[in-house]
Amino acid sequence: MPPQNIATLSLGEGKKTIELPVLSGNEGPDVVDIRSLYAQSGLFTYDPGFVSTASCKSAITFIDGDKGILLYRGYPIEQLATRCDFMEVSYLLLNGELPTPDQKAQFVSSIRSHTMLHEQLIKFLSGFRRDAHPMAVMVGVVGALSAFYHDAMDVSDAQHREQSIFRLIAKLPTITAIAYKYNIGQPFIYPRNDLDFTENFLHMMFATPAEKYTPNPVIVKALDRILILHADHEQNASTSTVRLAGSSGANPFACISAGITCLWGPAHGGANEACLNMLEQIGDVSRINEYIARAKDKNDPFRLMGFGHRVYKNFDPRATLMRETCHEVLDELGLHNDRLFKLALELERIALEDDYFIEKKLYPNVDFYSGIVQRALGIPTSMFTAIFATARTVGWVAQWNEMISDPEQKIGRPRQLYVGAPRRDVPK
Ligand code: CMC
Numbered sequence: 001m002p003p004q005n006i007a008t009l010s011l012g013e014g015k016k017t018i019e020l021p022v023l024s025g026n027e028g029p030d031v032v033d034i035r036s037l038y039a040q041s042g043l044f045t046y047d048p049g050f051v052s053t054a055s056c057k058s059a060i061t062f063i064d065g066d067k068g069i070l071l072y073r074g075y076p077i078e079q080l081a082t083r084c085d086f087m088e089v090s091y092l093l094l095n096g097e098l099p100t101p102d103q104k105a106q107f108v109s110s111i112r113s114h115t116m117l118h119e120q121l122i123k124f125l126s127g128f129r130r131d132a133h134p135m136a137v138m139v140g141v142v143g144a145l146s147a148f149y150h151d152a153m154d155v156s157d158a159q160h161r162e163q164s165i166f167r168l169i170a171k172l173p174t175i176t177a178i179a180y181k182y183n184i185g186q187p188f189i190y191p192r193n194d195l196d197f198t199e200n201f202l203h204m205m206f207a208t209p210a211e212k213y214t215p216n217p218v219i220v221k222a223l224d225r226i227l228i229l230h231a232d233h234e235q236n237a238s239t240s241t242v243r244l245a246g247s248s249g250a251n252p253f254a255c256i257s258a259g260i261t262c263l264w265g266p267a268h269g270g271a272n273e274a275c276l277n278m279l280e281q282i283g284d285v286s287r288i289n290e291y292i293a294r295a296k297d298k299n300d301p302f303r304l305m306g307f308g309h310r311v312y313k314n315f316d317p318r319a320t321l322m323r324e325t326c327h328e329v330l331d332e333l334g335l336h337n338d339r340l341f342k343l344a345l346e347l348e349r350i351a352l353e354d355d356y357f358i359e360k361k362l363y364p365n366v367d368f369y370s371g372i373v374q375r376a377l378g379i380p381t382s383m384f385t386a387i388f389a390t391a392r393t394v395g396w397v398a399q400w401n402e403m404i405s406d407p408e409q410k411i412g413r414p415r416q417l418y419v420g421a422p423r424r425d426v427p428k
Pocket of ligand 1: 233236266267268269271295296302303304305306307308309310311360362365366367
């Protein structure tokens with residue numbers, strides 16, 4: 001990536017001028033390479049929330065938030081969501097190309113050979129309270145995988161990393177499903193490797209020893225699409241967390257557990273759950289205006305969950321696809337007249353016409369619709385973010401692997417603007 005241009009930074013009258021290389025990627029804005037800034041000037045940059053900072057270079061996902069573009073490895077999300085399944089998209093994110101039929105078969109078989117959990121790990125679950133939030137269970141159990149796979153812990157070994165990647169992708173649905181079963185007091189359902197990835201996930205969630213689960217193809221397609229749309233999203237908060245954790249050489253299970261922790265927050269992956277809870281709180285179409293007014297009130301911390309995005313300022317392309325799936329699922333299951341679904345669709349209509357939301361470019365995001373779809377699929381609200389985590393694991397491991405393989409990789413160590421007490425002495 002040779003510098004195309006030079007940015008000249010003037011430090012003020014009579015002070016020195018610094019030249020910094022400007023790097024160009026294949027898409028998106030150029031970046032000023034400030035790595036030599038401190039050495040040249042003694043200055044740091046200040047960018048809380050990283051609104052103007054490229055934290056790494058990456059060849060995995062590209063977003064143009066103004067144009068509503070999302071590409072995985074160069075392919076538009078609209079094409080991937082309608083022409084590929086989650087396993088193909090996972091292969092693409094990890095390897096850079098879509099698989100041939102043979103490559104896909106090989107990849108699926110590698111994942112399948114890791115779907116079961118060690119029986120000791122299953123026992124670990126009984127230490128949790130029955131009412132534990134599934135994300136709390138996920139954070140603990142995924143981190144605990146580190147204690148089971150001493151055979152592949154050398155992060156500098158590409159084969160060890162691949163082994164851990166297969167394990168994580170394969171075991172996340174199993175862990176998500178057992179977190180659910182534990183919560184509702186049902187026996188855990190073992191994976192069935194004759195089913196495809198998404199069918200098996202539904203089977204582990206909804207089958208019981210007493211009753212087989214026969215998945216409706218519309219539901220399988222809807223969940224597969226949720227997984228594709230949530231698989232990666234560039235350097236978002238949880239992915240950056242995984243990269244930062246991994247930059248110290250921490251093992252992949254610990255890193256993914258850190259990503260799950262970050263994803264849980266309501267401003268990130270927790271939004272789908274928060275959105276459904278908000279709909280319950282609103283309760284009735286007649287109260288929508290009251291809540292819209294609260295969302296607009298600067299003195300009220302209430303926000304309309306499932307609306308707005310740090311990067312997408314016109315529309316979220318994933319939301320467009322999820323909206324389509326939402327209507328397909330509601331039609332298939334005859335749920336258009338359900339109280340909460342009617343409320344959600346009316347809230348969408350009113351917010352989209354409201355000046356405040358138009359002016360601030362606040363549109364429904366993917367989690368607004370994915371929450372509605374998951375509820376229609378019979379997935380309890382508290383599981384929504386865990387399903388997001390299952391999908392995002394693919395992106396996290398792809399980004400983690402890319403980072404470790406990068407010869408320029410260094411431990412992440414931001415600096416700060418110190419605003420505390422200046423040096424002082426403890427009284428004698
Ligand atoms: N409801 C009401 N007002 C909002 C909302 C909202 N959902 N989102 C942003 N605003 C207002 C905010 O008050 C601020 O107003 P002002 O300029 O007057 O101070 C302005 O819009 C900009 O907000 P911001 O917090 O500076 O924007 P951000 O880019 O830092 O935040 C966000 C993005 C997603 C955290 C935020 O829009 C939000 O909290 N949305 C609700 C939570 C949500 O749905 N999150 C899921 C994101 S999609 C899933 C994912 O990718 O993780």
